[in-house]
Structures are given as C-alpha cells and as structure tokens.
Amino acid sequence: MQSTRSQKAEIQWSQKDGVILLKSLGNWTIDGLRDVAETLERFSRVSRDVSIQWDVSGVGRVDSAGMLLFIRYCDRLKANRCSIKIIGARSEHEKMYRLLRRYTPRYSEARPALFSYFLRPLNTIGRGFVAFLLDIMTFFPFIGENFLDLISSLLHPHSIRFGAIVKNIEEAGVRAIPIVVLTSFLIGVVIAYQGAVQLKKFGANIFIVNMIALSITRELAPVVTAIIMAGRTGSSYTAQLGVMKLTEEIDAMRTMGFDPHRFLVLPRITALMITLPLMIFLSDIIGIAAGMFISNIHLHISYAEFLHRLQNVLAVRHLWIGICKGPFFAWLIATVGCFRGLQVSKNAESIGHYTTISVVNAIFLVIACDAVFSVIFTELGI
Amino acid sequence: MSDTIITVSDVVTQFGKNRVHDGINLTVHQGEIYGLLGGSGSGKSTLLKEMIMLLRPQSGEIKVFGQDLSRISQDRAAVLRHRWGVLFQEGALYSSLTVEENVGIKLREYTDLPPKLIRDIVRMKINMVGLPEEAAVLYPSELSGGMVKRAALARALAMDPELLFLDEPTSGLDPVGAEAFDNLILELRGILGLTVVMVTHDLDSIWTVVDRFSVLGEKRVIAEGTLKEVIENPHPIVRQFFGGARGRIRSRDGK
Ligand SMILES: Nc1ncnc2c1ncn2[C@@H]1O[C@H](COP(=O)(O)OP(=O)(O)O)[C@@H](O)[C@H]1O
Ligand SMILES: [Mg+2]
Numbered sequence: 262m263q264s265t266r267s268q269k270a271e272i273q274w275s276q277k278d279g280v281i282l283l284k285s286l287g288n289w290t291i292d293g294l295r296d297v298a299e300t301l302e303r304f305s306r307v308s309r310d311v312s313i314q315w316d317v318s319g320v321g322r323v324d325s326a327g328m329l330l331f332i333r334y335c336d337r338l339k340a341n342r343c344s345i346k347i348i349g350a351r352s353e354h355e356k357m358y359r360l361l362r363r364y365t366p367r368y369s370e371a372r373p374a375l376f377s378y379f380l381r382p383l384n385t386i387g388r389g390f391v392a393f394l395l396d397i398m399t400f401f402p403f404i405g406e407n408f409l410d411l412i413s414s415l416l417h418p419h420s421i422r423f424g425a426i427v428k429n430i431e432e433a434g435v436r437a438i439p440i441v442v443l444t445s446f447l448i449g450v451v452i453a454y455q456g457a458v459q460l461k462k463f464g465a466n467i468f469i470v471n472m473i474a475l476s477i478t479r480e481l482a483p484v485v486t487a488i489i490m491a492g493r494t495g496s497s498y499t500a501q502l503g504v505m506k507l508t509e510e511i512d513a514m515r516t517m518g519f520d521p522h523r524f525l526v527l528p529r530i531t532a533l534m535i536t537l538p539l540m541i542f543l544s545d546i547i548g549i550a551a552g553m554f555i556s557n558i559h560l561h562i563s564y565a566e567f568l569h570r571l572q573n574v575l576a577v578r579h580l581w582i583g584i585c586k587g588p589f590f591a592w593l594i595a596t597v598g599c600f601r602g603l604q605v606s607k608n609a610e611s612i613g614h615y616t617t618i619s620v621v622n623a624i625f626l627v628i629a630c631d632a633v634f635s636v637i638f639t640e641l642g643i
Numbered sequence: 644m645s646d647t648i649i650t651v652s653d654v655v656t657q658f659g660k661n662r663v664h665d666g667i668n669l670t671v672h673q674g675e676i677y678g679l680l681g682g683s684g685s686g687k688s689t690l691l692k693e694m695i696m697l698l699r700p701q702s703g704e705i706k707v708f709g710q711d712l713s714r715i716s717q718d719r720a721a722v723l724r725h726r727w728g729v730l731f732q733e734g735a736l737y738s739s740l741t742v743e744e745n746v747g748i749k750l751r752e753y754t755d756l757p758p759k760l761i762r763d764i765v766r767m768k769i770n771m772v773g774l775p776e777e778a779a780v781l782y783p784s785e786l787s788g789g790m791v792k793r794a795a796l797a798r799a800l801a802m803d804p805e806l807l808f809l810d811e812p813t814s815g816l817d818p819v820g821a822e823a824f825d826n827l828i829l830e831l832r833g834i835l836g837l838t839v840v841m842v843t844h845d846l847d848s849i850w851t852v853v854d855r856f857s858v859l860g861e862k863r864v865i866a867e868g869t870l871k872e873v874i875e876n877p878h879p880i881v882r883q884f885f886g887g888a889r890g891r892i893r894s895r896d897g898k
Contacts, residue, residue, distance in 0.1 A: 295757070325835065360833075365770075608738050609738060
C-alpha cells in the first residue's frame with residue numbers, strides 16, 4: 262500500500278471553471294468515516310446539475326464501509342443530475358468497487374418526508390388496533406374450542422384429567438394460602454383503621470361491623486384474591502405453556518393425539534375455578550377476623566359484641582355474592598393465562614412478553630368484570 | 644503469500660488430567676485458507692478458542708499478527724479482537740436480536756458512523772453471504788440451519804476483519820448448501836483479501852477451498868501442508884482420513 266500523507270479519511274472540495282473538484286485523502290476505513298460521511302451528506306444536498314471531478318488518488322486503504330460510502334454518494338450525486346468523473350483510482354480500488362457494486366443493497370433512499378413523522382403515531386395506533394382485533398379474533402375460537410372440550414369431557418367423565426386438576430389445585434390453592442392470608446389480614450386491618458377514625462367522630466363505633474363485613478365479603482376479598490391469583494397463577498400458566506410451546510412439546514402432544522386443550526388448558530381452568538372461591542372464603546374469614554381484632558384494640562368493641570352484631574348484619578347472601586364471583590374471575594384469569602401461553606412464539610423473550618401481557622389483561626378483566634357485577638347487583642337490589 | 648499471520652508453537656493444553664494438546668506447532672500465512680482437520684475430540688475447537696483468546700494454553704506460544712497472546716495488554720487485545728471475526732460452531736446469534744441487528748451490533752457499538760450508513764453496510768453484508776433481503780428482519784429462531792450459518796458469517800464479516808475463524812462452517816448443512824457455503828468463502832477471500840482459519844470435517848471442503856491444512860491427532864499436528872503434500876504422508880491417521888472410499892475416489896480422479 263502506498264503511504265499517505267494523512268491517516269484519517271478526509272474530503273476537500275474546491276471550485277474551478279464551473280467544475281467542482283472533490284479530493285479524497287487518507288484511509289477510508291470503518292473507524293474514521295464519520296466526518297467524511299457528514300461532509301458528503303452536506304455536499305450532496307447542495308449540489309445539483311454540476312460537473313464534478315472526484316480525485317481519489319490520495320486515498321490509502323479502503324475497506325467495504327469506505328467503498329460503500331463512496332458508491333452511495335456517487336449514486337446520490339448522479340441522481341441529482343451531476344456528472345461525475347473519477348480520477349486517480351488504483352486498480353485494487355477498482356476491483357473492490359466492481360465486486361461491491363454487485364452486493365450494494367437496493368436503494369431505499371426514500372427519506373421519510375416531514376409529514377411521515379406525524380403519520381407515525383397514527384401508524385402505531387393502527388397497528389396496535391389491528392393487533393388487538395387479531396387477538397380478539399383468535400381469543401374467541403380459543404374459548405369455543407375450550408367449551409367444546411368441556412362439553413365432551415362432561416359427556417365422557419372418564420376422560421377428565423383428575424390427576425392434573427388436583428395437582429393444579431395444590432399449586433394454585435394450597436401453596437397460595439400464606440400470601441392470601443397475609444394480604445387479607447392487612448386489608449382487614451386497613452379497612453378497620455380507616456373506618457374507626459371516621460366512625461369515632463359520630464360515636465357510631467358499632468357500625469364498624471357493617472362496614473367491615475359488607476365491604477370485605479362483597480368486594481374486597483374477591484377482587485384482592487383474584488388479583489393475587491392473576492399475578493401468581495395466571496402468570497405461571499402463561500410461562501408453563503409458553504415453555505412447552507418453545508420446546509415444541511405442544512407440537513409433540515398434538516402429533517401423538519393428545520389435545521393440548523384437554524390435557525393442559527382444561528385442567529388448569531377447572532382447577533382455578535374450584536380454587537378461587539375457596540380462597541375467597543378463606544380471605545373473608547381472615548379479613549373479618551383482622552377487622553375484629555383492630556376494632557377491639559381501637560374502638561374497644563369486645564369480640565362477643567362484634568360477633569353478635571356480625572350475625573345480624575351479614576346476611577348469608579353477601580357472602581355468596583362474593584364467593585360466586587370467584588369462578589367467573591378464575592375463568593377469566595386461567596383462560597387468559599393459557600391463551601397467552603399458547604401465543605408464545607419461538608424465542609425466549611416472548612415468554613416474558615406474554616407473561617406480562619397475561620397478568621395485565623387478567624387484572625383488567627377481573628376489575629371490569631367486577632364493575633359489571635356491581636351494576637347488575639345494584640339493579641337487582643341485592 | 645509469505646507473511647505469517649498466526650504461529651502456534653509448542654502449545655500444551657490440559658483440562659484436569661485430560662491432555663488435549665501436547666506440543667502443537669503450525670503456521671498460517673497471509674491470504675490463505677487454512678484448514679484444521681481431525682477426529683471428533685481431537686481438540687480443534689479448543690485450539691481455535693486459544694487463538695481467539697477464549698482459552699489459555701498451559702504452555703507454549705501463540706502469536707497472532709505478530710503479537711504474543713499470553714503477554715498482551717487489555718488495550719492491545721481489544722484492538723486485536725477488532726481485526727478478526729469468528730463464526731462459532733452453532734452460529735451463536737443473539738436470539739433476542741434480528742439478523743440485521745445481529746450483523747450490525749459491532750458497528751453500532753464500536754464505530755461512530757451515521758445510522759444510515761450502518762444500515763447500508765449491514766444490508767450489503769447480508770447480500771454478500773447470500774441471504775435474501777427479507778431475512779434481515781427475522782429472528783434467529785425463524786431461520787433454517789444454513790441461514791443461521793450465513794447470518795453468523797455476515798456478523799463475523801461486519802467490521803471487515805482481516806482474519807476469519809470458522810468452526811465447522813459446513814457441518815449440519817446439506818451437501819448442496821455446504822458446497823455453496825464453500826464457494827462463498829472462496830469468493831469472499833477474493834473480494835476482501837481475507838485470511839481464513841477453518842475447522843472442518845468435510846473432505847469436500849478440504850478438496851475445494853482449503854489451501855493448506857494440518858491434521859490433528861495423537862495430541863499433535865501429524866501432518867501439515869497442501870493436500871498433495873499431506874496425502875503422501877504415511878501416518879496411519881492420515882491414511883484413515885484419506886484412505887476411505889470417498890477419499891480414494893477423489894484422489895484418483897482429482898487433480
Ligand atoms: N471446557 C472444557 N473442559 C474440559 N474439557 C474440555 C473442555 N473443552 C474441551 N474439552 C475436552 O477437550 C477435548 C477436545 O475438545 P474439542 O476441541 O471440542 O474437540 P473437537 O476437535 O471435536 O472440536 C475433548 O476431549 C473435550 O472433552
Ligand atoms: Mg468442535
């Protein structure tokens with residue numbers, strides 16, 4: 262290689278008799294092209310309809326990045342109707358030029374026009390909406406398939422996977438007892454404290470029982486338990502099925518004639534629909550007990566007094582209303598969890614992605630469903 | 644063709660009690676495609692890993708571009724790493740990045756080129772290794788085995804390395820794909836003036852692309868040279884390699 266005056270790539274331009282002289286110097290290699298790229302960008306923007314002489318005799322080493330830069334701006338200038346004459350190219354440069362020409366990517370030179378920046382958010386919204394519709398359109402067939410499987414299971418009870426159901430109940434229920442107990446206890450404490458302060462002002466201490474009993478059994482226990490289940494069980498359903506999808510276990514099951522809906526999805530949904538009402542009942546007990554405890558300390562209501570009052574105000578239907586929400590919430594959480602799990606595509610990252618989505622969807626649906634229940638129960642006057 | 648790029652002298656490698664290399668000597672010259680041949684477990688990948696500073700031999704000296712790898716400073720090692728590209732046996736593409744991002748990752752991290760130019764370079768490399776343009780936006784899990792190798796090669800070539808290490812580039816490819824890959828490497832050597840060190844099992848590759856190679860066996864290099872020179876070697880392991888039916892047919896009607 263011939264020695265060069267300057268190491269770093271450089272480009273100079275001057276004008277003579279209406280002809281623009283470009284002179285490239287230095288090593289046009291990948292680690293020193295930034296400045297010339299900028300200069301050329303500026304130069305090519307202002308040059309139109311001119312004759313250019315491009316002197317490359319001062320160039321030392323050239324690699325494919327440098328050559329590509331040269332090719333790119335030659336083409337750009339030609340597109341600007343400039344005539345270009347290259348002088349002083351050495352044979353090794355020419356060889357590289359010819360070879361790289363073959364592989365130069367097609368020009369996607371279409372620079373985004375200004376208004377496309379404004380269109381981009383619309384584009385994002387549009388894509389999001391279409392993705393949402395596609396989700397919905399795949400979700401309904403999923404529910405349908407599940408429903409058919411459920412019916413066929415009920416018609417052939419021997420095909421129900423009791424073992425899998427029991428195992429899932431243990432996983433989703435028994436192992437969740439500590440966290441549900443702890444959370445319900447804290448909810449009871451919080452409600453009792455907040456209520457106690459207000460009720461004391463009116464001297465209506467004993468109404469703390471109404472407040473705790475009704476709010477916990479009807480609303481707080483079902484919703485809080487369901488949210489815990491969405492975070493704990495729904496997400497694990499997504500991750501479990503996602504991994505099985507990733508390792509092609511689900512495909513293997515299909516080829517062996519084991520319907521993944523019947524073997525994986527249905528037992529999980531059934532298990533959670535059995536578990537969640539029980540957990541809500543547990544949460545009711547713990548929440549009220551916590552309330553009773555705080556009332557005793559803070560408002561000096563004796564346990565006997567509290568329980569007596571509780572028998573009067575807490576009609577059994579309130580308890581049932583809360584517990585009956587359980588299967589609905591459970592169905593939403595488990596169905597969304599399994600659906601998202603089966604959506605996982607072939608890379609590991611999508612497990613994390615779909616697990617997050619599954620939890621967010623499940624919590625939203627639980628709260629939305631609860632709102633619908635509230636409206637219905639209020640209209641019915643129960 | 645006479646400048647030496649890599650010299651390996653008296654390299655000894657040992658994993659616990661398992662001695663893998665016991666005095667390896669070889670040299671790779673500027674601009675040649677150099678093959679490392681040997682049975683499975685003969686330490687080819689290990690030797691390659693020592694050349695790219697992923698492993699350190701127990702004793703012996705490896706010089707790459709004239710620099711002793713066992714006595715090199717951090718800064719010089721970093722510079723050296725930019726001068727070579729590596730294609731790992733399984734491709735080792737980053738699974739969370741698309742092909743385009745995989746190929747461009749070193750460009751984005753180590754150069755200050757404008758993003759548009761980087762994209763052009765990446766697309767050119769993708770064209771060069773013969774991947775379809777649509778493959779640029781795919782993730783590694785969406786590629787076939789041959790495409791993974793091609794994408795990994797494009798990534799190895801991204802920074803215009805002077806030296807390319809390939810670990811079994813054609814294993815796991817069908818014969819047609821393997822031949823295409825061999826031709827690609829030959830062509831790239833022509834275009835970019837690369838020096839290539841490749842580990843291979845494939846006698847066809849030895850025949851068609853490799854200029855010089857060495858046969859590893861019994862913890863040493865038992866033969867080194869061009870095909871013509873090695874095939875004359877009477878060592879039983881060399882006989883085994885080239886005495887097989889396929890080798891015999893080749894050496895009868897070959898050059
Ligand atoms: N990290 C390691 N730890 C222990 N032994 C290893 C390690 N890497 C390779 N080996 C051993 O070194 C030998 C050569 O391995 P390798 O270089 O992968 O062979 P190949 O020629 O098939 O590429 C094998 O016996 C292998 O068990
Ligand atoms: Mg190997």
